[in-house]
Amino acid sequence: MAMMKLLLCYLIVSMACHLVFSFTDPQDATVLQSLKQQWKNLPPSWNYSNDPCGTPWEGVTCSNSRVKALALSSMRLSGKLSDDIGGLTELASLDLSFNPDLTGSVSSRLGDLRKLNVLILAGCGLSGTIPSELGNLSQLSFLALNSNNFTGEIPASLGNLTNLYWLDLSNNRLSGSIPVSTSTGPGLDLLKKAKHFHFSKNQLLGEIPASLFSSGMVLSHLLLDGNLLTGEIPPTLGNVQTLEILRLDNNALGGGVVNLQNLTNLIELNLASNNFSGPLPDLIGMNYLNYVNLSNNSFQPSQAPAWFSTLKPLTTLALENGPLQGQVPQQLFSLPQIQIVILRKNAFNDTLDMGNNISQQLQLVDLQNNDISSVTLSSGYSKTLLLMGNPVCASSIASTSYCQPQKRSATNCSTSLANCRNITCPSDKKLSPQTCACAYPYEGTIIFRAPSFMDTANCSRFHDLQISLEMKFGLAPGAVVLLNPHFNIDDYLQVGLGLFPTTRNFFNSSEIQRMGFELSSETFKPPAEFGPYFFIAVPYKFPGQ
Numbered sequence: 001m002a003m004m005k006l007l008l009c010y011l012i013v014s015m016a017c018h019l020v021f022s023f024t025d026p027q028d029a030t031v032l033q034s035l036k037q038q039w040k041n042l043p044p045s046w047n048y049s050n051d052p053c054g055t056p057w058e059g060v061t062c063s064n065s066r067v068k069a070l071a072l073s074s075m076r077l078s079g080k081l082s083d084d085i086g087g088l089t090e091l092a093s094l095d096l097s098f099n100p101d102l103t104g105s106v107s108s109r110l111g112d113l114r115k116l117n118v119l120i121l122a123g124c125g126l127s128g129t130i131p132s133e134l135g136n137l138s139q140l141s142f143l144a145l146n147s148n149n150f151t152g153e154i155p156a157s158l159g160n161l162t163n164l165y166w167l168d169l170s171n172n173r174l175s176g177s178i179p180v181s182t183s184t185g186p187g188l189d190l191l192k193k194a195k196h197f198h199f200s201k202n203q204l205l206g207e208i209p210a211s212l213f214s215s216g217m218v219l220s221h222l223l224l225d226g227n228l229l230t231g232e233i234p235p236t237l238g239n240v241q242t243l244e245i246l247r248l249d250n251n252a253l254g255g256g257v258v259n260l261q262n263l264t265n266l267i268e269l270n271l272a273s274n275n276f277s278g279p280l281p282d283l284i285g286m287n288y289l290n291y292v293n294l295s296n297n298s299f300q301p302s303q304a305p306a307w308f309s310t311l312k313p314l315t316t317l318a319l320e321n322g323p324l325q326g327q328v329p330q331q332l333f334s335l336p337q338i339q340i341v342i343l344r345k346n347a348f349n350d351t352l353d354m355g356n357n358i359s360q361q362l363q364l365v366d367l368q369n370n371d372i373s374s375v376t377l378s379s380g381y382s383k384t385l386l387l388m389g390n391p392v393c394a395s396s397i398a399s400t401s402y403c404q405p406q407k408r409s410a411t412n413c414s415t416s417l418a419n420c421r422n423i424t425c426p427s428d429k430k431l432s433p434q435t436c437a438c439a440y441p442y443e444g445t446i447i448f449r450a451p452s453f454m455d456t457a458n459c460s461r462f463h464d465l466q467i468s469l470e471m472k473f474g475l476a477p478g479a480v481v482l483l484n485p486h487f488n489i490d491d492y493l494q495v496g497l498g499l500f501p502t503t504r505n506f507f508n509s510s511e512i513q514r515m516g517f518e519l520s521s522e523t524f525k526p527p528a529e530f531g532p533y534f535f536i537a538v539p540y541k542f543p544g545q
């Protein structure tokens with residue numbers, strides 16, 4: 001009897017011990033164990049214990065024994081996003097971004113993660129369709145599936161994600177039309193809290209649905225560039241007065257551009273390379289516009305519109321291959337912020353007189369292939385002026401630089417390593433310009449989709465970018481390397497990035513997580529002139545891995 005009591009006692013104590021010392025809910029532990037079997041290159045701490053919450057596994061955040069967040073950005077993870085993950089039913093945040101070897105299709109069981117608030121799968125190698133079950137994640141506020149290989153249509157069920165603030169589907173191979181709600185099902189028009197629709201560079205077809213837009217929306221960035229959209233700009237777009245960036249360039253849109261005057265908060269407007277017709281849009285009153293690009297459309301011939309001379313914040317005006325004739329308005333060059341004027345391939349004639357009050361910011365005036373017959377050269381302007389293909393180049397100025405072919409001014413604004421001249425690092429490390437020591441940087445490419453400047457002549461703005469990165473990530477001055485800033489074939493500004501650790505010669509995985517998250521979620525804000533961006537990380541190589 002005493003023996004029995006003792007045994008019972010022992011059992012109770014050991015059960016209690018077990019309860020006290022295993023911190024992880026058994027179901028969550030099972031799921032994570034199974035992911036550990038399937039995924040390669042997990043952090044080493046996943047082998048130190050069998051208790052993901054107790055002796056915490058890196059990247060796993062728990063609360064009350066349940067797994068709340070799984071963050072494994074930029075880890076070189078390889079494997080598949082299988083059904084098992086659907087078992088982490090308390091998960092609120094899942095970030096597996098920038099793991100290009102995470103391939104295959106996305107399990108529809110992701111739709112079981114009902115508590116999910118943040119889902120970031122950007123920059124992986126995922127393919128197949130986007131599971132419509134994601135529409136069941138009613139708590140979701142941040143969904144980034146950009147830069148994968150997703151095909152098929154945008155699931156209409158995403159319209160059920162009424163708490164969504166951020167929807168990034170760009171750089172995939174999505175097709176079909178943009179879904180809007182019908183009597184039988186949801187659509188993206190229901191996303192009344194969304195500030196970001198980023199659908200650039202897919203193969204989306206058909207018209208931009210008029211019912212997508214309404215005055216109750218708070219959309220700030222609408223990026224539809226690089227698709228196959230047809231039809232006209234729906235008049236309802238004018239109701240979305242919160243809009244700041246509108247990119248419709250590189251589609252097959254047509255018709256007149258008449259409903260934009262209401263969009264008085266617009267900062268960037270790109271309608272280039274479509275088939276818009278009718279009169280040039282009237283942009284008077286859009287007093288925040290600093291980037292306007294209307295190139296390559298079919299607008300009807302006209303004089304330069306009045307807003308060329310009055311849009312005070314304008315930094316970039318592009319109307320290449322356009323309908324303009326008559327004289328180039330002198331006041332354009334006096335706009336206080338103006339930097340870039342691209343008006344090649346129009347029919348400007350008469351005399352070009354840039355006046356004597358030329359903006360200090362002005363870098364480039366491209367008037368090639370117009371019909372300009374004489375030029376009054378101004379002493380106040382020493383930057384680039386391109387006039388090749390005008391009658392004036394048959395005159396006495398024929399041999400000047402004005403009449404030579406264009407060189408887009410480009411300086412190599414890469415961070416200099418000159419101070420560490422003759423140090424070479426082993427192949428797995430890189431030279432830190434801050435310490436001239438070899439270290440393991442977090443690297444990637446940052447791609448700005450709509451910068452307000454157009455050349456890389458001025459390195460000081462890249463210096464500002466570098467400083468803003470150092471501040472955001474708490475890195476030492478000089479610990480950020482920028483490599484080869486240039487405009488890529490899509491006309492996005494592409495900059496190689498290397499972030500060097502400050503106290504050690506490598507980052508730990510929670511530091512990598514934090515930087516990966518802040519760059520993939522655009523929590524890091526670059527100087528305003530850089531505009532929206534996306535980031536593709538090189539999976540981090542931990543020492544000895």
Ligand SMILES: *[C@@H]1O[C@H](CO)[C@@H](O)[C@H](O)[C@H]1NC(C)=O
Nearest residue numbers: 036041042043044045046047
């Ligand atoms: C854990 O150990 C096993 C066996 O040694 C190994 O194959 C696996 O890669 C290790 N996993 C991690 C995350 O370190």
Ligand SMILES: *[C@@H]1O[C@H](CO)[C@@H](O)[C@H](O)[C@H]1NC(C)=O
Nearest residue numbers: 100123124125126147148149
């Ligand atoms: C997408 O697929 C193409 C061809 O199948 C491949 O070349 C490319 O690398 C893939 N992209 C990504 C991001 O996986």
Ligand SMILES: *[C@@H]1O[C@H](CO)[C@@H](O)[C@H](O)[C@H]1NC(C)=O
Nearest residue numbers: 111131132133134135136157
């Ligand atoms: C989840 O979404 C799918 C597809 O949108 C739907 O068929 C299914 O009924 C939903 N499941 C639940 C439990 O709501």
Ligand SMILES: *[C@@H]1O[C@H](CO)[C@@H](O)[C@H](O)[C@H]1NC(C)=O
Nearest residue numbers: 132135136156157160185186
């Ligand atoms: C959207 O949500 C509604 C209401 O919760 C539900 O009835 C419907 O099945 C959902 N539709 C899809 C396609 O998930």
Ligand SMILES: *[C@@H]1O[C@H](CO)[C@@H](O)[C@H](O)[C@H]1NC(C)=O
Nearest residue numbers: 215235237238239259260262
């Ligand atoms: C401009 O906005 C007002 C108020 O939201 C709306 O009534 C009007 O129809 C809009 N005009 C255009 C052209 O979109």
Ligand SMILES: *[C@@H]1O[C@H](CO)[C@@H](O)[C@H](O)[C@H]1NC(C)=O
Nearest residue numbers: 249272273293318342454491
């Ligand atoms: C205008 O937009 C087109 C299409 O995206 C792009 O190719 C061109 O470089 C842009 N022009 C300027 C000056 O940004």
Ligand SMILES: *[C@@H]1O[C@H](CO)[C@@H](O)[C@H](O)[C@H]1NC(C)=O
Nearest residue numbers: 250272273295296318320321
């Ligand atoms: C305009 O179209 C021409 C011919 O299609 C193309 O070469 C040029 O890059 C386009 N320019 C812009 C600014 O889109």
Ligand SMILES: *[C@@H]1O[C@H](CO)[C@@H](O)[C@H](O)[C@H]1NC(C)=O
Nearest residue numbers: 252254255275276277278298
């Ligand atoms: C461009 O629009 C005009 C009508 O404005 C139409 O005649 C022409 O076919 C369109 N071109 C293309 C390539 O869609």
Ligand SMILES: *[C@@H]1O[C@H](CO)[C@@H](O)[C@H](O)[C@H]1NC(C)=O
Nearest residue numbers: 333334335336356357358359
């Ligand atoms: C020169 O241009 C600036 C900016 O547009 C303007 O404020 C200023 O009055 C102009 N000065 C003269 C002398 O016209």
Ligand SMILES: *[C@@H]1O[C@H](CO)[C@@H](O)[C@H](O)[C@H]1NC(C)=O
Nearest residue numbers: 325326327347348349350351
């Ligand atoms: C410039 O072009 C316009 C319209 O084509 C024409 O009316 C005007 O006479 C031209 N001016 C000069 C000086 O050639």
Ligand SMILES: *[C@@H]1O[C@H](CO)[C@@H](O)[C@H](O)[C@H]1NC(C)=O
Nearest residue numbers: 412413414415416417483484
């Ligand atoms: C710019 O400079 C960096 C290093 O200073 C070099 O690696 C890169 O190749 C250069 N790029 C170009 C386009 O010259």
Ligand SMILES: *[C@@H]1O[C@H](CO)[C@@H](O)[C@H](O)[C@H]1NC(C)=O
Nearest residue numbers: 418419420421422423424436
């Ligand atoms: C580094 O270069 C300097 C001259 O540039 C030279 O004097 C010095 O010996 C070099 N140091 C090493 C370690 O090669």
